Amino acid sequence: MIKDSLPTDLEKCEDEPIQRPGVVQPHGVMLVLSGEEFLIKNVSENAGDIFAMTPEEMIGSSVIDVLAEENRESLVEAIDWKLPSHTVPLRVTVKAKDGPKDYDGSVHLSGDDLILELENGREIEKRSNAVDRSVKHHFDLTARTLRLISRSQSNEEAAEVVCQELKAFTGYDRVMLYQFSEEGHGHVVAEAREQNLEPFLGLRYPASDIPKNARELYVRNFIRSIPDVNAQPVSLLPEHPNLDMSDCSLRAVSPFHIRYLQNMGVAASMSISLIEDGKLWGLIACHHYDGPHHLSATMRVSCVHFGLVVSAQLKIAARSFAATNLARRKARMSDLIRAFSTGEKVGETISMKQKEFLDLFCVDGLVFWNGEDWHREGATPSDEICEAIRGKVFQGRVQSLVAFESLSSVLSGIDLTDCPVCGMMGIWCSEDWLLLFFRKEFVYEVRWGGDPRGTKDATGVLTPRNSFREWKETVSGKCRPWSEQDHEIADELQTILAGYVLRQRAHLERLNHELESRSKEIEQFAYTVSHDLKSPLVTITGWIDATKEDLESGDLDEVRFALSRIEGAASRMGNLIEDLLDFSRIGRVTGKREHVDLSDLMERLKQDYTFQLSDCGAELVIDEPLGQIYGYPIEIQRAIENLVSNAIRHGCTRPDAKIVVNSLKVVGGRKVTVTDSGDGIAPEHHERIFELFNRLDPRTEGTGVGLASVAKVAQLHRGDCGVESVPGEGATFWIRFGNWSDK
Amino acid sequence: MKQEALVRFLLVEDDDDHALLAERAIRKARIVNVIDRVRDGEEAIAYLKQEGEFEDAILPTVVLLDLKLPKKSGIEVLQEIRDDPKLAPLPVVVLTTSGNENDIAAAYKLNVNSYLRKPVDFEQFHRMVGELCLYWGVWNRAPDIQRDSTAESE
Known part of the structure; x- marks a missing residue:
């Protein structure tokens, strides 16, 4: 019996019991067996084509009566697998009218029943154009495809390799690779086809093209073959409408799907499921147009394996492409970060490097909020909108990353009429730092393989689409989607910025x-x-x-x-x-840093102090070579002059007094020492004398500013100063000038 | 019987002018007095402890102590006076231009007997020293410190 009526609407299509059609495709024979005796419960009406007995005669007898004796053992073995939904291939010898004949068979369990399917593999192979069907050929196919995938430079190229290889192997007119979007729409990402065929590459097929129950079967059976779309299905004898035929390869096709294929002009089809983690992510769909196209059971097993391996390999390749791309973007990010670390302020660096940020995030504009102003680059919305984003979207949540493809979805009540951008991704690091990336509206055409909105026939009843002529839909109101990579990069940037915030x-x-x-x-x-x-x-x-x-x-x-x-x-x-x-000018009014020659300096000082020196009867000895000091010339002179005049005032209390000026390189700079032969200074005063107005002897001249100036000059030059003295044995004052990195 | 100086001052002051002005004010107070002067903190301690060149020094009735001094600050001198059981009861009047709260607090903590800012108005200074002499020298005789016996018998 043939089901001729179509479901009346698309919803019905979802409910159609496609697992239990009660009929089989006519290119093979199906037997339902039960019990340990393998009694034949049901048999497809076309059994007479290959068996010596008529279908009616077969019912009720043991399968041993219709098969060769030696099959029994392999059947028992197959049942021992006892794995529901595990199909075991067998070579079956049938008692045909003209003697024993070999068939490609397979057994699997359906409930308590054992289902045996038989196909004439040799005849199929004779009919098909494919040449070598050996196991070696299968491995060659897989190995070759894997090698080519690994050499390809993009997802599309890898997918195309898969289509080309499978087309050559199976001989179909068209092999396409569909990829499903999150919403379930199929997208043809690669295709191999006969020259005369219209290209389907890039077309999309709405999710409703593959009803939920069909999708479930794609996950369950990795392959689905319809060798002849126009063949009349054959019924079971006796009828068995409740038989679960989910795992039958001969399972008849839903009339709805047959009509769908017929409307597309397809004469034979096959699909291989692409599954990862139990989820159907794509399909390899094969179409044949000018008549039936049979693949033997062995060929189909090859295709299943091919699908499994290729699915994994395509995903790996996709990840590797993504990783390479990500690595590239991350490298650019690290360049930008280097710009941060040399910049005085991160905010300024971001402003300076805004163009590069635009590039890195593939955005049309960005704004950076530094706590006071909005800094802009490229296409950006008004201050008012930015403020709204800051308030409404982030709501003061520090450390959040948000992304929207449409601003209007989150900014209700805000006028976005003149807003030049559509989508936004934002990084909020602190009250002071907010970085918003903007993308313009992305208006694009989706090329559907036919009008996806379902089609009603003249009576208002939905039917499979009659037309598969390309149908264009314009999609607007959103920006290009923010990819996982965009998120990842933004996330990393946020981490870095957060670090800077902490450091700041x-x-x-x-x-x-x-x-x-x-x-x-x-x-x-x-x-x-x-x-x-x-x-x-x-x-x-x-x-x-x-x-x-x-x-x-x-x-x-x-x-x-x-x-x-x-x-x-x-x-x-x-x-x-x-x-x-x-004193107050030290460090406040500084010129440029220079190299100061100490010998020159001391010669000048010696002349300036000639009178004072002879007055106290002291000799100024310069212990050459003195070398150079890098720093502020006026301050250096002031410090050394103060030390010398201090020595003249306080260190020349004895006859034949001597003041010795020396200079030596030390760790972290250069030290200048001025040694006098005065009374020396008690240790408890060593620190205090460098304080402002702290004079040891009120009877001598001086304001108590000189040594404090020395200390201040030392500090200005990243150095320090001090005095070493034993009372009665003179004092050695020293100042250390530190090193500068710009020296 | 030799009349003993009624009030003996030790003026610890590094500034010559301030010392001269203080001496002048004390002189004008018309009380019998002796004024000794030292110029820094170390000298003050040496004087009070009768060390070195001050071996023969006589303990004063009142110490007029400037706070900002070379070598040892007035606060340090005060601390040493209070730490020395023999000197601890000695009346000390802090006399300084400083109005720094920390200095005042530190001085009072060390049980300073009076804290007087050297007033810019010299008239006030004059009167202050006069009152000081009367207060410490006449009405409020210093606690009986064990004085050097040789000085006592002079």
Whole structure:
């Protein structure tokens, strides 16, 4: 019996019991066996074509009666597999009208029943054009294809190799590789076809073309062969509408699908499932147009293996292409990152490298929020929209990565009419850093293999599509999708930026700390200065008051004395203010760093101090060679001059005093020492004398700024200073100038 | 009977002018007094401990101590006075231009008897020293410190 009626609508098609058609394709014979005796329960009506007995005679008898004796053993063996849905191939010898005859057979379990399918492999091979069907040929096919896939440069090229090789092996007119999208639409990514055929490459087929139940069968059976679309299916005797034929290769095809193929002009078809992790990700679909096309059972097994191996290999290749591409993008990313680490501020670097970011993320525009302004590059939305994204999309969530193909989907109520971009991917690193990438709307045409919206016939009933003429659909309102790679790169960038944020925070903390200690320093400085500047003022005011008294009492000698004291105090104050001004200039007003020749410097100083030196009867000895110092010339001179004048003032208390200036290279810079032969300094004063206004002997000249200046110059030159002295044996003052990287 | 100086001052002051002005103010206070002066913290301690060149020094009635001193600060001198059981009861008046809160706090912690800013207005300074002399020298005689016996018998 033949089911001629079509399901009345597409929904019905989903419900169609395609696993239980109750009929088989006529190119083979099917027997349903039960019990240990292998009694024949059902047999396909066409059994008489190959068996000596009629179908009616066969029912109820043991299969041993219709097969050669020796088959029994292999049947028992096959049943011992007892694996449901595991099909065991067999070579079966049939008692035919003209004697024993070999067939390609296979057995599998369906419920409690054993299903035996027989096909005339030799005849099929005779009919088909394929030449060599040996196992060797199968391995050659697989090995060759794998080699070619591994050499290919893209997913498309690899898929095309698969189609070419399979077409050559099977002899179909067209071999296509479909890939399913997340939504289930099929996309022809590769194709091998006869020259005269219309290309299908690039076409899409809607998910509804393959109903859910059919999809399940593709996962269950890795191959599905329809050698003759137009063949009339044959019924079982007796009828067995409930027989689960999921694993039968002879299972008759859904009339709906037959109509579908017929409408496409297909005469024979075969499909091989491409499965990964139990999920159908694609199909290799083979079409034949000018008549039936049979593949023997052996050939089909080869195809199944081919499908399994190729599916895995294509996925591996795809991953490897993706990995290579990712590696390339990551390498560019690392270049950008190097730009970060040399940049003073990450924000500025991002602004500077915006073009490269555009390239790296394949975007049309980007904005960078640095906590104050939006920095832009390329096509970007208005400030208002950016603000909305910041507020609505991120909602203050730090460390989130978001991506949308359509802004309107997340920014309801915001006018996007003039917005030049459509999709966005954003990285939020901190309150200060937000990086948004934008893509313009991607308007593209989808080429469907026929109008995908289902087709109604004249009576309003949905039927399989009659037309497979290319049907174009324009898709808009979205940007190019953000790929897994885009996410991965963005993720990495975010990690890096987050690191910078942390580092920047640490840097800020350090600056705060420095600022704190600096402000303490300033406080101390203000205290010292106010005290020491006030001191002569107190003096002057004091003497003025004394003068008033003395004038009243007419003591003019006292008045004269007071005036001389006032004069002295005023002049001291003047000196103090001048010294302080000089002191405060150290490090604030600096010229360019240069190499300063110490010998030249000392010669000048020697001349400047000739008078003072002879006055205290001291000799200035320069211990050549002194070498050079790299730094600020004026400050270097000031420090060394201060050390020398300090030695003249305090270190020449003995006759034949000697001041020796020396210089030597030390770890981390160059040290200049000034050794005097004075009374020396007690260890407890060694540190204090470098403090501002800290004078050891109030009776000697000086404002107490000189050595403090030396310390400040040392600090400015990344160095330090100090004194070594044993009381009674003179003192050696030293200053170390540090190294500069730009030297 | 030899009249003993009523008030003996030790002025610890590095600034000559301030010392002269202080001496002048003390002189004008019209009280019998002796003023000794040292110029830095180390000298002050040596004087009070009667060491070195100050072996023969006589302990003062009151110490007028400037805070900002060479070699040893006024606070350090004060600390040493308070740490020495013999000197601890000695009245110390801190006399400085500094108005620094930390200095004041440190000085009071060390039980300073009075803390006076050297006023810019000398009239005030004058009166302050006068009152000081009366207060410490007349009304409020310093606790009986065991003085050097030779000095006592002078």
